[in-house]
Amino acid sequence: MSRNTLRTIRKRYEDDEPLTMLTAYDAPIARLVDRGGVDMILVGDSAGHNHLGYEDTMPVTMDEAVSNTAAVVRGTENAFVIGDMPFGSYGASMEQSVENASRFMKEAGADAVKLETAPGGETTIELIERFTELGIPVQGHLGLTPQHMNQLGGAVVQGREGPDSEYADLLVETAQRLEEAGVFTLVIEATTEAVAKRVSESVDVPTIGIGAGRYTDGQVLVVNDVLGLGGEGYSLAKEYVNLDEIIEDAISEFVGDVREGRFPTAANAYEPMDAE
Ligand code: KIV
Ligand code: NA
Numbered sequence: 001m002s003r004n005t006l007r008t009i010r011k012r013y014e015d016d017e018p019l020t021m022l023t024a025y026d027a028p029i030a031r032l033v034d035r036g037g038v039d040m041i042l043v044g045d046s047a048g049h050n051h052l053g054y055e056d057t058m059p060v061t062m063d064e065a066v067s068n069t070a071a072v073v074r075g076t077e078n079a080f081v082i083g084d085m086p087f088g089s090y091g092a093s094m095e096q097s098v099e100n101a102s103r104f105m106k107e108a109g110a111d112a113v114k115l116e117t118a119p120g121g122e123t124t125i126e127l128i129e130r131f132t133e134l135g136i137p138v139q140g141h142l143g144l145t146p147q148h149m150n151q152l153g154g155a156v157v158q159g160r161e162g163p164d165s166e167y168a169d170l171l172v173e174t175a176q177r178l179e180e181a182g183v184f185t186l187v188i189e190a191t192t193e194a195v196a197k198r199v200s201e202s203v204d205v206p207t208i209g210i211g212a213g214r215y216t217d218g219q220v221l222v223v224n225d226v227l228g229l230g231g232e233g234y235s236l237a238k239e240y241v242n243l244d245e246i247i248e249d250a251i252s253e254f255v256g257d258v259r260e261g262r263f264p265t266a267a268n269a270y271e272p273m274d275a276e
Contacts, residue, residue, distance in 0.1 A: 003111070004039055004080040006137055006184050012039065013206040019185070019218025021082075021208055022226060025051035025068045027075030029223060034076040040185075040208075041079040042114065042139075042220060043069040045086045045147070050224045057146050060086040062100055069108035082139050083110040087147045090115055090127055097127045101136050112137035114187065116145035117178060119170045125181050132182030140183035142171060142199070143212065144190035157211075159195030168195050172202045179203045187220060188212040190236075211236040 012019055021040040024030035025047045033041055044050075047068050048057040069083040083104030090097040104110040113131065117124040117140055128138045143158045152158075161167055175186060185206045188196045193213025200207040200216050209216030211234065225233030228242035257263035 001078045003076075003078055005111075006080075009039060009080060009184065009206065013217055019206055019208060021218060021220035022223045023047075023050070023220075024072050024075075024223050027071045029227075030072040030075035030079075033223060034079045038079055039218070040082060040220075041072055041076060042082045043072050043084055043110070044222065045084045046222050047084075050222060050230055056149070058087050058149075062086060062089050062103060065089070066103050066108045069104055069110050073109040080111045081109075082112045082114050083108055085113055085115045091123050094127070094130060098130060098134065101127075101131050102134075105136055112139055112184065114139040114141055116141040116147045117174060118145060118148055119167065119174050121174065125174075125177050128178060128181040128183060137184050138182065139185045139187060139208075140175075140178040140205075141187040141189065142175060142178070143188045143196070146189075155190070157190050157192070159191040163192070163194035163198045168198055171195065172199055175199045175203045179205050185218070188216055210234075 009019065020038045021042055022033050022038050023042045023044040023046055024033050025043060030041060043065065045057040045060045045065065047064065048054040048060045051068065052060065052064060054060065065083060065086050069081065073081050085100060089100045101113045104113050113136060115124055115127065115138065128140065131138050144155060146155065149155065159167055159171065178186060183205055185208050186203065187208050187210065188199055190211040193215060196209055196212035197215035206217040208218040208220045210220045221237050222234060224230045225237035226240055228239045228244055231244065233239055254263065
């Protein structure tokens with residue numbers, strides 16, 4: 001196998017095969033995610049709380065994002081790797097935005113970038129057009145966009161007014177503008193299922209849902225939520241294993257072994273070269 005490209009992703013979509021994406025923030029987890037066979041890995045700004053120990057996504061810097069993305073690229077062979085542009089790294093000017101998007105490609109070796117668009121968001125649509133023209137593939141992101149949490153009043157589910165609401169109309173229109181601007185996939189986060197379904201049916205690019213129900217063209221989850229790593233995960237995710245428990249048990253066993261003399265043994269010690 002070789003690394004997935006826009007063509008592999010497009011082909012899966014055209015063949016009606018659901019697309020899979022997980023986040024990763026470092027090489028060892030990315031390697032396992034890659035071996036598990038996902039189509040795409042998103043180096044999310046969710047690194048803020050899932051990897052870097054911040055409260056949320058807001059404080060993540062370009063240097064951190066680029067460093068995490070480079071590690072994920074080094075750890076993987078097949079997955080298409082997307083660098084998530086952190087808050088404040090785009091939108092100040094075209095120049096600033098292009099320079100930062102280019103860092104993901106040049107310094108980290110990413111295959112694409114992702115950025116968030118608020119409903120109707122003109123600025124990011126222009127950026128996406130420019131990035132696409134320059135050869136930087138872009139994944140769009142609509143619905144609950146965590147970088148807007150100070151306006152949304154937190155992680156509030158979007159589109160509760162229903163699929164025929166003004167909000168849903170605007171979301172569809174924005175999705176279509178993003179499609180025209182050239183996004184290759186579109187993340188829809190935390191909208192009602194009916195709204196996500198309507199958006200998915202309104203565009204001819206693959207939609208990738210998180211907390212967006214059953215009718216998107218693919219699914220994305222935060223890898224920590226899938227692995228039970230780092231405390232309580234997203235309530236609408238699915239936890240396949242509880243690594244917190246497994247790791248905690250392993251660590252206390254190590255502590256117990258050292259304190260009670262079971263580790264190290266002779267097998268864990270170097271002998272002089274001429275021994276035996
Ligand atoms: O940062 C992230 O993990 C994301 C996904 C939830 C889509 O943006
Ligand atoms: Na994100």
